[in-house]
Amino acid sequence: KKTCKEEPTEWPLVGHLFGMIADLRRPNYHDWATVILAGTRHNFAGHTGLAGVRFFVTCDPSNVRHIFTSSFLNYPKGEEFAEIFDVLGHGIFNADGESWQRQRAKSQLLMAAPRFRSFSARCSRDKVEKSLLPFLAHAADAGARCDLHDVFLRLTFDMTCKLVFGVDPSCLQIGLPDVPFARAMDNVLETVILRHIIPPACWRLMYRYEVGPEKKMAVARRTIDRFAVDMIAKRRSDLNLHVDDIRESPDMLSSFICDGDASYEFLRDTAVNLLLAGRDTTGTALSWFFYLLCKHARVELRIRDELAPIAATKMVAAANDMAVFNVTELSNMVYLHAALCECLRLYPPVPFQHKVAAHSDVLPSGHQMKTGDKILVYSYSMGRMDGVWGKDCMEFRPERWIADDGKLRYEPSYKFIAFNTGPRTCLGKEVAFTQMKVVVAAMLWNFTVEAVPEHVVEPKLSIILHMKNGFAVTMKRRNVTDVQG
Numbered sequence: 246k247k248t249c250k251e252e253p254t255e256w257p258l259v260g261h262l263f264g265m266i267a268d269l270r271r272p273n274y275h276d277w278a279t280v281i282l283a284g285t286r287h288n289f290a291g292h293t294g295l296a297g298v299r300f301f302v303t304c305d306p307s308n309v310r311h312i313f314t315s316s317f318l319n320y321p322k323g324e325e326f327a328e329i330f331d332v333l334g335h336g337i338f339n340a341d342g343e344s345w346q347r348q349r350a351k352s353q354l355l356m357a358a359p360r361f362r363s364f365s366a367r368c369s370r371d372k373v374e375k376s377l378l379p380f381l382a383h384a385a386d387a388g389a390r391c392d393l394h395d396v397f398l399r400l401t402f403d404m405t406c407k408l409v410f411g412v413d414p415s416c417l418q419i420g421l422p423d424v425p426f427a428r429a430m431d432n433v434l435e436t437v438i439l440r441h442i443i444p445p446a447c448w449r450l451m452y453r454y455e456v457g458p459e460k461k462m463a464v465a466r467r468t469i470d471r472f473a474v475d476m477i478a479k480r481r482s483d484l485n486l487h488v489d490d491i492r493e494s495p496d497m498l499s500s501f502i503c504d505g506d507a508s509y510e511f512l513r514d515t516a517v518n519l520l521l522a523g524r525d526t527t528g529t530a531l532s533w534f535f536y537l538l539c540k541h542a543r544v545e546l547r548i549r550d551e552l553a554p555i556a557a558t559k560m561v562a563a564a565n566d567m568a569v570f571n572v573t574e575l576s577n578m579v580y581l582h583a584a585l586c587e588c589l590r591l592y593p594p595v596p597f598q599h600k601v602a603a604h605s606d607v608l609p610s611g612h613q614m615k616t617g618d619k620i621l622v623y624s625y626s627m628g629r630m631d632g633v634w635g636k637d638c639m640e641f642r643p644e645r646w647i648a649d650d651g652k653l654r655y656e657p658s659y660k661f662i663a664f665n666t667g668p669r670t671c672l673g674k675e676v677a678f679t680q681m682k683v684v685v686a687a688m689l690w691n692f693t694v695e696a697v698p699e700h701v702v703e704p705k706l707s708i709i710l711h712m713k714n715g716f717a718v719t720m721k722r723r724n725v726t727d728v729q730g
């Protein structure tokens with residue numbers, strides 16, 4: 246018997262499988278999952294009878310804390326996850342156990358180093374100044390519509406390539422060149438979600454014979470591998486040409502090569518994992534942020550008010566000059582930080598995460614897990630539960646992140662799981678905030694972004710919360726000398 250009428254129908258033999266496949270046609274799968282989780286008190290247990298697979302979907306903070314932290318070792322990602330995401334090879338996202346620990350320790354050491362942090366801050370500012378602002382100014386002057394989602398994914402792809410390879414492929418430029426790697430990555434992410442639902446034997450066969458959605462996957466994998474080979478070869482030859490500079494290059498690939506981890510397989514897997522981690526997440530977060538600002542002029546004004554005293558210290562002489570901000574200048578902008586967190590609560594770029602029960606266990610919600618049970622932790626739904634965030638949980642209200650003393654309010658990461666929680670917490674959180682703040686400040690100060698009214702914005706069915714139809718906007722310059730008064 247259904248607890249909530251939106252639940253997929255359970256059929257004899259095949260369990261919830263057909264119901265879930267039929268529901269793939271829904272315009273917003275994540276909203277549907279959210280309605281079910283709200284109606285089932287945050288937890289839904291199902292099975293796909295044929296293969297005997299049991300799955301459990303949860304957005305219950307006490308379960309999340311148990312799965313990701315207190316019983317972390319009992320809930321690895323599992324072999325099936327690694328197979329579904331085979332494009333990521335043995336990289337950090339796919340790894341469990343000792344291999345994950347080794348990779349995490351290495352990346353953490355590198356990303357926490359002051360040299361890497363200042364490299365990341367410098368790259369973000371330079372990219373905004375030299376690519377993003379000129380691109381948007383051109384769009385504004387031409388009065389043309391642009392797809393802001395595409396612009397941000399190009400921007401964050403360039404930024405991430407610079408951090409990972411030390412090379413900026415300049416995908417964000419006037420004329421918007423074709424980016425085969427990015428297209429391939431989008432195809433991978435779309436196909437991967439089907440692999441979560443279609444029985445493994447079926448999708449493996451489809452992949453082998455390159456039919457149906459798996460054809461796109463096979464083609465995409467070849468494109469991704471070609472890109473990685475080219476970038477690694479280029480970096481190696483650059484480094485060989487300037488042998489003395491190898492240890493000075495702050496990008497991640499150079500550091501790994503210097504550490505002696507130079508096997509092609511390791512470098513390829515690391516690079517592809519980091520590109521996915523950096524490009525899609527931050528680009529997606531920025532897209533939803535501007536989507537929300539277009540609907541909440543009040544929030545946009547408050548961020549501009551917060552920026553005004555910083556902008557006043559900058560000399561902007563001519564009407565068309567544009568102000569650019571350093572991340573250190575923005576470090577005290579509490580409202581901007583709160584608004585970004587509020588956007589990540591409602592639109593987490595990674596809408597759900599995948600775990601498996603290594604041994605039987607009982608969750609804090611009382612649900613019994615058996616060895617091999619699949620678990621989907623639904624971050625998207627967690628941000629939209631009134632039992633977790635209060636009756637106004639569907640409202641975009643940055644103020645909820647600000648305490649009475651005007652400082653940022655602490656929210657535990659098992660409740661705000663956009664960056665994950667526990668030992669596998671996102672390693673790029675600081676890089677991501679740096680990039681987002683520098684981009685938002687420069688765009689809001691120099692431009693007005695207007696959403697094209699008739700354009701429908703909704704999430705794509707993908708493991709990243711991409712926008713299905715993009716985000717059509719028009720840009721208008723703000724006269725910075727006037728507003729500085």
Ligand code: HEM
Nearest residue numbers: 349522523526527530595663664665669671672673676677
């Ligand atoms: C708004 C931006 C971002 C969000 C929302 C985000 C979110 C996440 C989430 C949810 C995970 C866990 C994924 C999983 O275990 O399946 C994760 C892991 C990770 N993220 Fe991020 N991320 C962001 C930006 C970045 C950036 C810019 C980088 C690096 C340049 C990065 C590097 C990583 C790495 C290396 C991991 C793996 C950690 C591990 O497994 O131990 N992330 N991130």
